[in-house]
Amino acid sequence: MSSLDRVKEIAEKIKSMEIRGAANIGRAAARALMYYAEDFDGNFVEEFMDGVTEARKILESTRPSAVTLFNAIRYVFKRMEGRDVNSLRDSVIKAAKQFIENSEKAIERIGRFGAERIPPNSTVMTHCNSSAALGAIITAHLQGKDIEVIATETRPWYQGHITVKRLAEEGIPVTLIVDSAMRYFMKDVDIVMVGADTVASNGAVINKIGTSLMALCAHEARVPFIVCAETYKFSPETVIGKLVKIEERDVREVADPKEFSGVKIRNPVFDATPPEYIDAIITEKGVISPYLAYEIIKEEFGVSL
Amino acid sequence: MSSLDRVKEIAEKIKSMEIRGAANIGRAAARALMYYAEDFDGNFVEEFMDGVTEARKILESTRPSAVTLFNAIRYVFKRMEGRDVNSLRDSVIKAAKQFIENSEKAIERIGRFGAERIPPNSTVMTHCNSSAALGAIITAHLQGKDIEVIATETRPWYQGHITVKRLAEEGIPVTLIVDSAMRYFMKDVDIVMVGADTVASNGAVINKIGTSLMALCAHEARVPFIVCAETYKFSPETVIGKLVKIEERDVREVADPKEFSGVKIRNPVFDATPPEYIDAIITEKGVISPYLAYEIIKEEFGVSL
Amino acid sequence: MSSLDRVKEIAEKIKSMEIRGAANIGRAAARALMYYAEDFDGNFVEEFMDGVTEARKILESTRPSAVTLFNAIRYVFKRMEGRDVNSLRDSVIKAAKQFIENSEKAIERIGRFGAERIPPNSTVMTHCNSSAALGAIITAHLQGKDIEVIATETRPWYQGHITVKRLAEEGIPVTLIVDSAMRYFMKDVDIVMVGADTVASNGAVINKIGTSLMALCAHEARVPFIVCAETYKFSPETVIGKLVKIEERDVREVADPKEFSGVKIRNPVFDATPPEYIDAIITEKGVISPYLAYEIIKEEFGVSL
């Protein structure tokens, strides 16, 4: 069996969407590199390096805009070291396992750390549908803290509907509102908790459209605004100045263009929340200031300039 | 014919919604008082006063929360004066005609004044569907200024859909966005123009839910935030401390409660924008600071403490 | 009896502190001018004018820094008019009675208007001991609104002790805190209500030391900051640029200088809250923006430049 066989198999599954979800994709990529190392049976360092570089290319080409995919690979490469094949192999396997384990523990840890920040008898506001943020809220609820949640519907996809159903299932009192009512309700809120799509190297958080609006409102009312984000959401690309591209999706999610002749419709999916409106980012490595994003990136994935 | 016959007729039409829309209701109430004065055929001041007070009661009972209705009546009563029936009658007729005329001219004037504030080659953002604000935008367009508009859809009623269609009909380039994208697009906006439901005596503006959010965003980005409001939207009740009650409407406008068991849904219709986020209110009496609301109320409707 | 006898009598009582308290002093001065007009038995306008000017001087010399004293006199003089003694006399008596009546009603009205601003189930914070602010709180309580109060002790005089005792007597749940804890508790507060010593023509409010600190904290947390102030607290002197002098009192109120050799102690009694931190001033003439102070002064007391 060639040492790239299992890599290609996984790459195929990522491409075909059999493997999907940010965390799953990241772990699959790490596993692929681990398989490569396990399956490698050559004797020469150069050969090993050529192969692993080839594996990287195969994997990166599957989903060129998935931050987690690239971060998983960067994580392993940063920790690959040794002067002989054995050391290299061991370091790759160890790093891949570490990435997978960290990733698996990340949501649980963020939930645990985040729950600590939610005071008893408090009202939490959230936007969209973040499993990290919901993890913190549900953990706090399970700890017996008496909490309520206010959740926005999150146009145009109404992910807020998923959020409120999930929380109601847990028995947490939850209120659904339209997005534009967030300032109206903010005065009754004790803490805001949201997720993140990407964290930039200067601490800005890219997340579902409307997140920066909620951060602004929270800041205006002295309400702590907390972002829950696994470290593999931190973007090494932004270190070298790349701006996170804000995707615009099908305008039919907003309104049917046929009914609106002469009208342009736009549907940006994310916006950027500046770090001065973020009181803390909760990662699986602990509660940090958003301004430390660069340090996290450097430590986890390395910075190649 | 009793002098109250025509008053009752109009009252009936207001009640039955045959007469509706803030401006129409106000003018109808003024007209009713004018009819009363015209039809009055007694000789005694006391008799006149009893009748006009009765007319007031009849009219006020039709729609107890319509600011314009009350303001029209206050406007006439404030100007009613004289020591004999003739003077009283004349003053009532004159004041009622004045109110009607002012009201008819108000939207046109606000459009004219507002258009002056829109710079050539600029992008205007608006929320909901305000005829006064649209008047200003369309007037500016007709003056040959090259302008674009960004309009929010305005959940839950999507009044933004009416706005964009109206503007497209006029040939004005217009973009429709979800409400939560307002901060994302604010950096490209030169001026925000919205309407008002009610203006409070300390200058706060009550308007469609989401308005205060847009004001906050505009303030953050140094974009002028302009409110278009006829003076009969200014609330004398707030002078004596009354808070404008924020109506909550049928939650089914937000989501079907049957699909969301265990979830509370809330649907407040308005929010309050503090005066520090409002650069000017354009009334038919000119461009003023919101902080002058009390003066406008005192002058137009009198203050009864 | 000379027409100045009763004026002198009252002046004596003001001087000797038999008559004291801002409102009492103002009413006494108005009453003195009324007595002068009643007792005047001359025939010539000039004579009347000389006398009333003399009365003014006598009264003003009793407490040269009492804003209310000067405002009561200004109020009457502004309304004194006529070409003969009878008209002058009548106008003085009428104006004096009006001032007295307004002043008597002011606290009651402010209480009524202010109570409207306090939402049900809310927490009010207050500083020092203002009868106007307490009036509003107690009125809201008597209306059956379920409210709580947080009051600062108000060093160095501990007037907060009087406040909490008064509120406890009314059966209102009240919490006493040290002054420096105001920011700590502000996040649980729905509205701040304080009194005023003096209101300046640009809208700044001079009140007990620490008031501006509380306004700053309220502003930071989007908590409405409301000042309760009778119109006779508005200072005509500030119209011509005079700065309200901040009195510094006996330093022994702060600490015993003998125990602190080498240490300077300072004890300013008031500070100035800028109008941008004040959401509304509640006067007996209604709820206004602080920025209208000049209009109030002009209307009530006239402006002599």
Next chain:
Amino acid sequence: MSSLDRVKEIAEKIKSMEIRGAANIGRAAARALMYYAEDFDGNFVEEFMDGVTEARKILESTRPSAVTLFNAIRYVFKRMEGRDVNSLRDSVIKAAKQFIENSEKAIERIGRFGAERIPPNSTVMTHCNSSAALGAIITAHLQGKDIEVIATETRPWYQGHITVKRLAEEGIPVTLIVDSAMRYFMKDVDIVMVGADTVASNGAVINKIGTSLMALCAHEARVPFIVCAETYKFSPETVIGKLVKIEERDVREVADPKEFSGVKIRNPVFDATPPEYIDAIITEKGVISPYLAYEIIKEEFGVSL
């Protein structure tokens, strides 16, 4: 002699710049209307009205962008009243004299009121060369207050040079700095005092380029920012929405375009300071909040919509 002869004479002098300076032009226009009234020898109201309207046209055509010219004429017309020629004539003469007298006293009064606002032992910052602001500073100095001034050079015209020389002549310690050093020195400043070119109806102040920058810096450092402005600087045009046009002058004042091929040079003369950065406007009618601009305009010049 025709009743328009002297009007035409004055108009000629305004046009030819023999009469210049905002205050002088205003007073000349008022005087021309006074002459018209004095010289009118007809008997019919209609005739008088035709003539005075003609006079207005003649005067207004001399300098179509001089705010003071228009305000002087508005001032007189607002006060013109009567049913016969004599009353009309008298009212015009009285109003014209009043305007002239007010205008003459305005600078002196503003100096007096402004001096009160300058604390002893303080540092004042100023920009450009405002006679009203300098009046206040010099008056404070003559009152024996120990003050220092920091003045910007005010590119591109260096009017700051005139300012520092004038203050040095008065024996006031004064420091000259480049414009961009204003934030560096702001931390040592106790109060900022500047003049105004025009005041808009919502309270914005149009003044020499850089004024809004100084206001922003003062606001950032909690330094009071005071504008000295005669009421005839308040613009009635802005009441109906007109934006004050910011003049751009000869770019050679900035740099020689011949030396900068391929470079565009721009030279706007004024900028607009928003009212939230202005603590007070000192007018000859007293110290007011900028937000009262509309009231001043209405009272002084009337509002024609």
Next chain:
Amino acid sequence: MSSLDRVKEIAEKIKSMEIRGAANIGRAAARALMYYAEDFDGNFVEEFMDGVTEARKILESTRPSAVTLFNAIRYVFKRMEGRDVNSLRDSVIKAAKQFIENSEKAIERIGRFGAERIPPNSTVMTHCNSSAALGAIITAHLQGKDIEVIATETRPWYQGHITVKRLAEEGIPVTLIVDSAMRYFMKDVDIVMVGADTVASNGAVINKIGTSLMALCAHEARVPFIVCAETYKFSPETVIGKLVKIEERDVREVADPKEFSGVKIRNPVFDATPPEYIDAIITEKGVISPYLAYEIIKEEFGVSL
């Protein structure tokens, strides 16, 4: 002698308050671990590890809420390493000595670094009684800089009294004020310097009640707000989301509850200053931004998630 004898002895003294003060407790704990290592006479790694873990438990149980105690132990454990008893022993001894030495030098260093930040001829404001902040002030004074201090009395314990006496002894001009006068005097202040009880991982500083109020005032007036804090005040617990618990002490420190029947009294000892109001934290490792707190914790004490 058992290797835990001296550990127990020290633990006893900490418990009995014979050893007290944050710095002393920390050093004692480090010393106890050093003694353990010195006294250990076993041969097996496991035995050593069991003993040192036991020592940790004994020490931690003495004062479960003392940040320094826990940090001293964490400091040593983080640096304990080796595969045999000798290496382990050496590393513990070395780390313990290092902690003790660092701690001893910390105050001196902070004083030295802090003094650099105090400009000549300046006024410093401080709150409560921080030896690190006083160190900086006194060092600046000894360097011949001409400085003044304004100190709050710091209710309810009046620690400000100790501060002013200490500064007066050094010959530094110092003014004592009530806490609520801090905003009144802030306009004359050049720099604020305070201590810290605990620093959280996102940069918030927990310190004496009123500190956050002073930070807010300083921020409003563009006055640098500097915190002096030894690194052993940085809390590893906050990394995993723990909120620093704000202790509430005996309410009799505020007022005698017997005299205030029906009144609740509350006495929180600390408040939290958000990092955006803190210009720098001066630690013995240098002047840092508060946002680097997590990095300091990670480096000094390690992060166990």
Next chain:
Amino acid sequence: MSSLDRVKEIAEKIKSMEIRGAANIGRAAARALMYYAEDFDGNFVEEFMDGVTEARKILESTRPSAVTLFNAIRYVFKRMEGRDVNSLRDSVIKAAKQFIENSEKAIERIGRFGAERIPPNSTVMTHCNSSAALGAIITAHLQGKDIEVIATETRPWYQGHITVKRLAEEGIPVTLIVDSAMRYFMKDVDIVMVGADTVASNGAVINKIGTSLMALCAHEARVPFIVCAETYKFSPETVIGKLVKIEERDVREVADPKEFSGVKIRNPVFDATPPEYIDAIITEKGVISPYLAYEIIKEEFGVSL
């Protein structure tokens, strides 16, 4: 040849200004240490250390206030290590080469990273004449992005003239304005990019007078404010509390004192921009938050307390 000959030669050239410019001086100092190591022909570590210390002294005495000079030396010393002469020599040579190479690449990298941050079709504002900032702008232009630049003249030296000429040569549309017009034009700006003279350990940026003013304006208008700074501009001295001394230059650059008798002229060259107004610092090591300055200093140059 003595191992210090070439060091002295270079020192001489630095002193005599033959070598000048921040980057050149830094590289020359690194090269001098490299020469020392190359030329060293002794056998003893102590001898090597004595010599290199002597070399340091010689170099540091040439320009005692040049940050880059000191940083180059610190950079090499931090990386000097080894127990024998060969290792020491090698480490010095390696570190010196690294510093030189990094420095040479820094401007190119910053240009590349910075260009990424400039959006297509945008307007960039800049101040003074920063080669790093211009590098980013020109790189963006060469990438085909359609950009415009607004540049201030930068009194008193008019370095803005150099900037606009340079940009015009590149064919970039550029507008020259006076410094005080920066707020007027800010509303049309998409991003601000400036250089830095020094970066302090808490993230404050010291740069040409007026930079902090531009940052304040950008912040007010939600315009990203980006600083381009090579890491050798970060000041280790500020870690131990040293304030960057703001140089004041010859006042004749501002105005001729002879023409201004009685007037003080001041000419500070730099001002300090607080980190809260800086969205990112672009260094050759990537895009970072200004708050990470301390980490950069520690990593690059070490911190000696």
